[in-house]
Amino acid sequence: MYRELQSRLTARMREYLKQQYEVDLPNIGVDQPPQVQMGEYALTFSFELAKKLRKAPRKIAEEIVAGIGPIEGFEKLEVAGAGYINARVDRAVMARDILKSGGSVAASGEKILVEHTSINPNKAAHIGHLRNAILGDTFVRMLRTAGCHVDIQNYIDNTGVQVADVVVGFLYLEKKSKSNVEKLIADPAARGNRPIDFYCWDLYAQVSGWYEQSPENKAKRLKTLHDIEQGDNEAAEIGELISTAVLRRHLETMQRLSIYYDFLPRESEILSLHFWDLAFEQLKKKGVLYLETEGKNKGCWVMKRAGTKATEVVAGEDAGPDEDAKVIVRSNGTVTYVGKDIAYHLWKFGLLGRDFGYRKFFRYSESAVFPQGHDVWISAKTGESEHPHFGGVQAIYNVIDSRQSDPQNNVIEALRLLGYTKQAEHYTHFSYEMVALTPRCAVELGYEVSEEDQQRAYIEVSGRKGFGVKADDLLDALIASAQREVDSRHPELAEDERRGIAEQIAIGALRYFMLKFTKNSVIAFDFKEALSFEGETGPYCQYAVVRGSNIFRKAGLEPEEVLAGDIDFSATAQDDIWELWLTASKLGNTVDQAIATTEPAYVAKYAFQLAQMFNNFYHRHHILTEQDERRKRFLLASAGIARRELVRALSVMGITAPSVM
RNA sequence: GGGCGCGUAGCUCAAUCGGAUAGAGCAUCAGCCUUCUAAGCUGAGGGUUGCAGGUUCGAUUCCUGCCGCGCCUACCA
Numbered sequence: 001m002y003r004e005l006q007s008r009l010t011a012r013m014r015e016y017l018k019q020q021y022e023v024d025l026p027n028i029g030v031d032q033p034p035q036v037q038m039g040e041y042a043l044t045f046s047f048e049l050a051k052k053l054r055k056a057p058r059k060i061a062e063e064i065v066a067g068i069g070p071i072e073g074f075e076k077l078e079v080a081g082a083g084y085i086n087a088r089v090d091r092a093v094m095a096r097d098i099l100k101s102g103g104s105v106a107a108s109g110e111k112i113l114v115e116h117t118s119i120n121p122n123k124a125a126h127i128g129h130l131r132n133a134i135l136g137d138t139f140v141r142m143l144r145t146a147g148c149h150v151d152i153q154n155y156i157d158n159t160g161v162q163v164a165d166v167v168v169g170f171l172y173l174e175k176k177s178k179s180n181v182e183k184l185i186a187d188p189a190a191r192g193n194r195p196i197d198f199y200c201w202d203l204y205a206q207v208s209g210w211y212e213q214s215p216e217n218k219a220k221r222l223k224t225l226h227d228i229e230q231g232d233n234e235a236a237e238i239g240e241l242i243s244t245a246v247l248r249r250h251l252e253t254m255q256r257l258s259i260y261y262d263f264l265p266r267e268s269e270i271l272s273l274h275f276w277d278l279a280f281e282q283l284k285k286k287g288v289l290y291l292e293t294e295g296k297n298k299g300c301w302v303m304k305r306a307g308t309k310a311t312e313v314v315a316g317e318d319a320g321p322d323e324d325a326k327v328i329v330r331s332n333g334t335v336t337y338v339g340k341d342i343a344y345h346l347w348k349f350g351l352l353g354r355d356f357g358y359r360k361f362f363r364y365s366e367s368a369v370f371p372q373g374h375d376v377w378i379s380a381k382t383g384e385s386e387h388p389h390f391g392g393v394q395a396i397y398n399v400i401d402s403r404q405s406d407p408q409n410n411v412i413e414a415l416r417l418l419g420y421t422k423q424a425e426h427y428t429h430f431s432y433e434m435v436a437l438t439p440r441c442a443v444e445l446g447y448e449v450s451e452e453d454q455q456r457a458y459i460e461v462s463g464r465k466g467f468g469v470k471a472d473d474l475l476d477a478l479i480a481s482a483q484r485e486v487d488s489r490h491p492e493l494a495e496d497e498r499r500g501i502a503e504q505i506a507i508g509a510l511r512y513f514m515l516k517f518t519k520n521s522v523i524a525f526d527f528k529e530a531l532s533f534e535g536e537t538g539p540y541c542q543y544a545v546v547r548g549s550n551i552f553r554k555a556g557l558e559p560e561e562v563l564a565g566d567i568d569f570s571a572t573a574q575d576d577i578w579e580l581w582l583t584a585s586k587l588g589n590t591v592d593q594a595i596a597t598t599e600p601a602y603v604a605k606y607a608f609q610l611a612q613m614f615n616n617f618y619h620r621h622h623i624l625t626e627q628d629e630r631r632k633r634f635l636l637a638s639a640g641i642a643r644r645e646l647v648r649a650l651s652v653m654g655i656t657a658p659s660v661m
Numbered sequence: 662g663g664g665c666g667c668g669u670a671g672c673u674c675a676a677u678c679g680g681a682u683a684g685a686g687c688a689u690c691a692g693c694c695u696u697c698u699a700a701g702c703u704g705a706g707g708g709u710u711g712c713a714g715g716u717u718c719g720a721u722u723c724c725u726g727c728c729g730c731g732c733c734u735a736c737c738a
Contacts, residue, residue, distance in 0.1 A: 029678055044680055047718060057718070081681055082718075120738095161738045225738080300736060305664095324663085330736040337738050346720070405665065406733055433666080434732080457730080485700070505700085516676070517685095520666060522731070528687090529673070533700050535686040536674085543700050551697045593677065608685080619693095619702050639697090661700065 001098050001585040002040075003592065005073055006030055009041055009087055012071050013064075017045075020067065021053060036579045039078065039086035057083025091578055092569035098585045098641060099563055111149045113348055113391075114140050115253065116399035116430075118155040120162040121243035123204045124197035125253050125600050126468040127525055128401070128435045128461050133655070134514040135432055136399035137259040138600045141652050142591050151390055155344075156266040156378075158243035162204075162463075164225040167239045169203040172220055173210055181238050185245045196278040197249040198470065200242065229271065240268075251362050251376065253471050257507055258363060258654045261376050263390045269356055269379035270344055276335050278352050288417040289328055295321035298559070299331030306413035326410050338407050341416045344485035349415075349423045350392030357383025358498025360391075395426040397598070402431045402520065430598050432519040436460050437465070437469070438526050445469065458524035469525065478506035482539075490660060501658040505539050508655045512538030515604040515653055536608050538655055541646065544611035544618075545657035548643030551623055551636070561642040567637045568630045576620065577638055580613050584645040591652060607649040614642040 010028040017023050031042040046057040046064070053060060061079040061345070068077065075088045116136020119129045136152075143150050157163075170176045184190045184199070191199045211218045227235035251261070257294045270276070280301075283289045289301045302325035328339040361378035364370050377387060400408060408429040416424040430583040436458035442449050447467055453459050461468035483502035490498060513530050517523050533539040552559050587606065594602040623639060626632040650657060 025676065029680085031677080031680065034681055038681090042680080044719095047680080050718070084681070157738080159738095164738090222737090265680085297736070302736095324734090327736050332736080334736085336736075340738095375687070401732095402666070405734060408666095436731095460732090472734080482700095489698085489700090521674070524673080526673085532687080535700095536682090537686085537700085539700055540686095547701085554697055597677085601675085602677085605685090612685085615701060618697075622696065624697050661698080 001094065001101055001588070002582070003586075003589045004097075005094065006041060006589075007088060008073060009043075009071060012068070013043065013045075016064065016068050017049075020064075021049070023049065023052065025049075033080070033084070033086050035575075036582060037575045038080060039088040041087040041583060042080075043085040043087065043088075044083075046085060061085045071447060073084070089634050091572035091581075094585070095567075095569045095572050095581055098581055099567070099637070110395060111151070111393050112143055112395045112397065113151050113393040114143070114397045114399065114430075115151060115153045115155055116140075117250070117259070118157070118400070119250055120157055120160060120248040121250065122162045122166040123201040123246065123463050124195070125250050125469065125471040126461055126463065127474060128468070129250075130257075130471050130474070130510070131432065131435050131514045131523065132399055132401065133254055133259050133513050134257065135430070135519070135600055137254075137257075138511070138515060138603070138653050139397065139595075139598065140400065141654060142595050142600065142603065145591055145652055146595055150151065151393065152260065152262045153390070154261045154264050156238065156243070156247060156264050158247075158268045159228050159271060161221070161225055161241050163239050164221060164228055164235075165207045165464075166200050166204050166242055167228065167235050168220050168224050169200075169207040169210075170238055170242070171224070171235065172217070172615070173203070173206060176238075176328070178234050178241070179235050181241055185241060193541055195249055195472070196242075197246045197253075198283065198472075200246055201463075201470065204463065208464045216218060248362065253475075255364065256472075256475055256503075257511065258369065260313075260369070260374065262388075263358075264361060264376060264378040265344070265356060265390075266379045267340065269381060270340055272381050273354060273356065275343040275347060275352060275354060276340055278354055279328070279339070279346055280335075281413065282346070283328070283420060285344070286418050288414055292321055292325065297323070297325060297327055300327045301329035303414060303417070306409045306416075336418070338410050341407065341411050344417075345396070345411050345415065345427070347391050348393060348396055349420065350586045351418075351420060351423070354385055355389075355391065357381055358387035359383050364381075374416070395428070397428045399430040399432070401434050404432070405429060405431055415584065428598060429520075433522040434460065435523045435525050437467075438524045441469075441526050442467070444527065458522060469601055475506060475510060475529070477527075478509055478531060479503055482506045482509070482533070485533070486661075493660075501660065504656055505533065505542065505660045507659065508538030508542045508657075509533060511653055511655050512541065512604060512607075515600050516608075518601045519599060538650075539661070541607050541611040542655065542657040543661050544614045545643055546661045547618055547657070548614065548639050548646070549657075549659070551639055554624060555636065559643060560631070561629050562636045563640050563644070565633065565637075566632055571631060571634045577617065577635075579640050580617050580638055583610050583613055584641045587645050587649055590649075607646060607653065610642060610646050610649065614639070614646065617642070 012029060013028055014025055025045055029044055031044065033039050033042045046060040049060055050057045058079060061083045065077045065079050065085060073090055073093055075090045078086045080086050090198055117129065117133045140150050170181055185196055209220060224235045228239045255655055289303050292298055292300050292302050303321060304325050326338060327336055329335050343352065344486050357380040358377045359380040360375050362376040364374040366373045398408065406462050412424050412427050415427065438458055439449050439454050439456060442459055478643060479502050482505040483499065486498045486502045516536060572581060590602055591607040593602055617638065621635055623632060623635045626635060647657065
C-alpha cells in the first residue's frame with residue numbers, strides 16, 4: 001500500500017516539474033520524515049534543483065507546495081527545514097486501503113532458478129551451511145511472495161575430493177568393504193547410534209590427520225578420487241552409498257527448518273552425460289578458450305579472466321602468455337571445476353542442448369505446505385519417463401559464500417564471451433559472508449585453540465578438521481532450551497503440544513538469527529547470542545503475534561471479522577497508532593527492496609520493527625477494557641492489521657508463530 | 662603483488678538513491694506484574710562513524726591516500 005501512494009506522489013511531482021520548470025527528474029528520491037507527525041513521505045529534490053533553477057531550495061519547495069494543487073490520497077504538502085517537502089496522506093483513506101490489501105506485493109510471473117544449500121555429501125551440515133540454506137530458502141519465499149515461479153535446486157558434488165576423503169577413511173582407516181558400509185548405513189547399532197552424517201564427520205576429520213602421516217597415505221586420495229570419477233569399482237560404489245545416505249540426512253535436517261527442494265542435480269551425471277563435451281565444443285567454436293603454448297599453463301585450455309585486458313596488446317607482439325588466465329582444461333586433458341560449472345550453467349539457461357535424466361528421490365509428506373505432498377527429483381543417467389522439467393530458466397540466483405566469487409565470476413564471464421550477454425546479466429551470485437566461531441565458543445566446544453587464534457575476532461569453521469557446530473546439534477540445543485521455558489510456562493498442555501511449540505520457537509530463533517545480519521557481515525557465532533529468546537530475536541516477533549492472537553481469543557472474535565467490519569478511522573489522527581498502521585503497510589515495499597538488493601535482512605529488520613511497535617501499542621492501549629465501543633473496534637482493527645502483516649513477514653522468513661508461548 | 666569485503670556505543674549489529682537529532686539488541690543502572698501473558702514495557706548513562714584530505718546545500722554513505730583485519734588469488738576439487 002505504501003508503495004502505491006509513493007509512486008502516485010512521485011509521478012505527479014515529476015509531471016509538475018516538467019510542466020512548470022522544464023526539468024525531468026526520472027528518479028525522485030523519497031524518504032520518510034523523522035517523525036510521523038511531519039508526514040508520511042519526504043521529498044528532497046528541491047536541494048538538487050537549487051543550482052539549476054538559481055533559487056533557494058526552500059523557495060522552490062514553497063512554490064511547488066503552493067502551485068501543485070491536490071493529489072489524490074494526500075491531505076496536504078508542507079515545506080520543512082531548509083527545503084524538504086513533506087507529504088501527508090489522508091490517513092482514513094489509506095487505512096481503509098491497508099485493511100483491504102495490506103502489504104500485498106505485485107505479481108511478476110518470471111521463471112527463476114535459485115540454487116542453495118549445495119553441501120558436499122560427505123559429512124553433517126554445520127552452521128555455515130545453515131546460513132546458506134536459510135538465506136536461500138528465505139529468498140525463494142521472497143520471490144514467490146512477489147509472484148515469481150521459482151525452482152529450487154540443491155547441487156550435489158558427489159564425485160569430488162571431499163567424498164573421496166571419506167571413502168579413503170572407510171577403505172583404509174577402517175578397512176571396510178562395500179557390504180560393511182551398507183550395513184553401517186542400514187543398521188544404527190553398527191555406528192553406535194550416531195547418524196551416518198555424524199559418523200562421517202568424525203571419520204573425515206581423522207582422514208585429514210592420516211594424510212599428514214605419510215605420502216603413501218596421501219597418494220590414496222588421488223587414486224580414490226580417480227576411481228570414483230571412473231566408476232564401476234568398490235571405491236565408487238562406497239562413494240555412491242555414502243553420498244546418497246548423507247544427502248538424505250541433509251534433506252532431513254533442512255526439513256526440520258521447513259527448507260525444501262525441487263531438484264538435486266549431481267556432478268556424477270554432469271560427468272556421465274558428458275555435459276562438458278558439449279560445453280567444450282561451444283567454448284572452442286566461439287574462441288572463448290584457447291590452447292596455451294607457453295609459460296606455466298603450457299598445454300592447457302585457458303580462458304581470460306573477467307576484468308583483465310587481454311586485447312591490451314595490439315602492437316607489442318612480445319607480451320608473452322597471459323599467466324593470469326584461468327585454466328579450464330588441464331594439460332592432461334581433464335576438466336577443472338569451473339569448466340564443469342560452465343557446462344552446468346549452460347544447462348540451467350537451456351543453452352547446452354542436453355538434459356539430465358530424472359528420478360524421484362525423496363518425498364515430503366502431506367502437510368500445510370504441501371497439501372498433496374511433494375517429490376524431490378534427483379539427476380540420473382537414465383531417468384523415469386514421466387518427470388517435470390527443470391532448467392531453461394530466465395534468471396539464476398546462486399547462493400554461495402563470498403569465497404566463491406572468483407569462480408562464479410569466471411562462469412559469468414564465460415557466458416558473456418559465448419555471446420549469452422542477457423543470461424550473464426541475469427546470473428546473480430547471491431554472495432554472503434561465512435559463519436565463524438568466536439574463540440570463546442571454540443573453547444566451550446572443547447577444541448584446542450592456539451595463542452594466535454585466541455586473539456582473533458573469529459575462527460573459520462573447517463569441516464576438514466571437524467571444527468564447527470553441527471546444524472542438528474544446534475537445533476537440538478535450541479529446542480531443549482525452548483522446551484524448558486514452555487514446560488514451566490504451560491504445564492497444563494500435553495507433552496507433544498509443548499514439544500511442538502518448543503520446535504516452532506527454536507526454528508524461529510535460528511532462522512531469525514541467520515537473517516538478522518546483513519549478508520556481507522561475518523557472523524562470529526556464539527551460543528549465548530544464538531540461544532537468546534529475548535530482544536531482537538525470532539521469539540520476540542512470535543511473541544508479539546501470540547499476544548495479538550490472545551486479544552482476539554479473549555474477545556471471542558476472529559481477526560478477519562473485525563477487519564471486515566465497520567471501523568471508525570478518526571483515531572488514526574493519533575500519531576503512535578497511525579505509525580503502527582503505516583509500518584504495517586510497508587511489507588510489500590520491504591520485500592521488493594529485499595529482492596532488488598538480494599538482502600533478506602531487510603525483511604528481518606522490518607518484522608522486528610513491526611513487532612516492537614506492536615508491543616509498544618499493546619502496553620499503551622488496553623483494548624479489552626476500553627469503554628468506548630467505537631474506539632475498541634478501532635484498536636482491535638489496529639491489533640489485527642499489525643498481527644496480520646507480522647504473520648506475513650514471518651512467513652516470508654519461514655517462521656510461524658505458535659498458538660501460545 | 663592483484664581482486665573482493667570489512668572497520669559505527671563496553672560487546673554484537675542497523676542506518677533505503679548521499680538527507681532532518683547516527684538507531685536497535687545485549688550488558689550496566691533505576692523503575693513497571695490484581696490488567697489482553699514480564700520471551701514484555703518505560704527511563705538513564707554510553708559515539709571525534711579507523712585516520713587524513715576531497716566532492717556537495719548536506720557524507721557513516723561517494724572519491725583519493727594511509728592504518729588495521731578477513732577472504733580469494735593453485736593444472737586440488
